[in-house]
Amino acid sequence: MAPLEDPLVASSIRERGPQRAHSRWLVYIGTGALLVCALFAYLRSTRGDRAVEARRLPLSAKSSYPPAPTHNYTAPNDMELVQVQFIIRHGARYPTATEIRNFRQLFRKLRAHVPRSWRTDDLVSSENAVLLADSGRRETARIARRLAQRYPALVAAGGPGAHRLRLVSSAIQRTIATAEEFRAAVDPANTTHPINVIPLADDNILAMKLTCPRWKAAKEKETALVHDEYKVFDAIHGQRLLDRIASRLDVRTDTLTVNDVHTMYALCGYEQALYGESGHWCTLLDRDAAVLMELRNDIEYTHTYGRYGPDVNRHIACALMTSVAQDIDSALASPATATSVFRFGHAETIMFVTALLGADSALGAVDPPITGSMALEDAERRGFKSSAVIPFSSNWGIELYRDRHTRAFFRLLLNERPVRLPGCADELCPLQVLRAAIASDAGCDYAAVCRLG
Secondary structure: OOOOOOHHHHHHHHHHHHHHHHHHHHHHHHHHHHHHHHHHHHHHHHHHHHHHHHOOOOOHHHOOOOOOOOOOOOOOOOOEEEEEEEEEEOOOEOOOHHHHHHHHHHHHHOOOOOOHHHOOHHHHOHHHOOOEOHHHHHHHHHHHHHHHHHOHHHHOOOOOOHHHEEEEEEOOHHHHHHHHHHHHHHOOOOOOOOOEEEOHHHOOOOOHHHOOHHHHHHHHHHHHHHHHHHHHHHHHHHHHHHHHHHHHHOOOHHHOOHHHHHHHHHHHHHHHHHHOOOOOHHHHOOHHHHHHHHHHHHHHHHHHOOOOOOHHHHOOOHHHHHHHHHHHHHHHHOHHHOOEEEEEEOHHHHHHHHHHHOOOOOOOOOOOOOOOOOOHHHHHHOOOOHHHHOOOOOEEEEEEEEOOOOOEEEEEEEOOEEEOOOOOOOOOEEHHHHHHHHOOOOOOOHHHHHOOO
16 A cells, blocks of 8 residues: 655655756856856966066066166265266157057957957057157156165255256157156256257267268168078077967967067067056067077177177267266366266167177176077076166166265266176276276267268
8 A cells, every 4th residue: 555645745855856956057057157267267377477477578678677776885985976977768668660560560460369458559559659658757757766866965856966967868759758757857846957959960979870970881781690690590499489479379380470479579578668568468478488589689789789790889989978078077176066967868879888888798798799599598698688788768877986085986887786897896996997998989089980981
């Protein structure tokens, strides 16, 4: 005899079937959601790791200015700071017209493979070409305020030295704007002399490549040599770079060229320098790729503007260093009224000064010259790297001191950090070492140095 069925129990059992199915679906959905969240978190952390890695990449002359030094470089108590002189590259700027064309072509080529957010309108606007960017203004102001704090008697805003500042700029918008930003930061009361802007046609001080026929002719010859070195580099390192980028973009390797990688490398530099962005083009590069691309760039920089190029590269800054030497002499002759000088120029200005001073050896430059066949390990170890020497806002500084016996000393700074010239046993070095380094160029006949033939 079948047991009697309790109607309430039977009803409860019948209702549990759909409930159990519903619960199972909730479990499936919840588990799926957790898996999606975990995958998203993994991808986001991977992207984040890439972005952090990207912020450490060497990005050649498009690099952001390095972090401010934390060490306060002081002089002995028996030393008097008489004068400071700085030669400063303009702050971060927008791309050149040629770079804009390259960016547009790359954006079209990779339209289907990169997010729209990677195709920054500002970087392909012809109206922005080579103008000083807001980030360049902010970096200039930060540097100016640090120098005013470091040299309060000479540079302080509204201080006793404000009327003894001289600011000089090349006649190009980005350098003038940099000088104006610097002046506003150190002298909001507007007590300094107006900025001295050198007409381009007469500029043998800061935009000297424009007024030196000998350098222009030599550059044309160097261009062929540089392109030959590019071919060597591309043959040795190109496939490695293309495979790396293609895998991250999920495209066929044969759809890209090394020039495309060069354009992506430049985009990474601009995105960091202008916007502080490391999560777009920079994520396509790892450190090895960036080191190799900087090597490729530095083939051009060292041959076109540096010590591995024509002999004129070592002397084209002679008028600038003559002016520096004259200002040093004037300061030592009248320390109480010495004028501190800030000159605003370009990446090549910094390069030409580096070549004239022979400062490559102080930076640990390799010998033989930088070439396309250089191995990755040597590229990593080499002394001259454009990211370290000529980032946006890069600068050479000279601090002039006198001791109680009126002997003169100097300290040389690269991007606000001490650099020792050969012959200097310490950061503070007898002035005669600097005089000896520029002796063959100070007082030069610039026209003769730059004359063809």
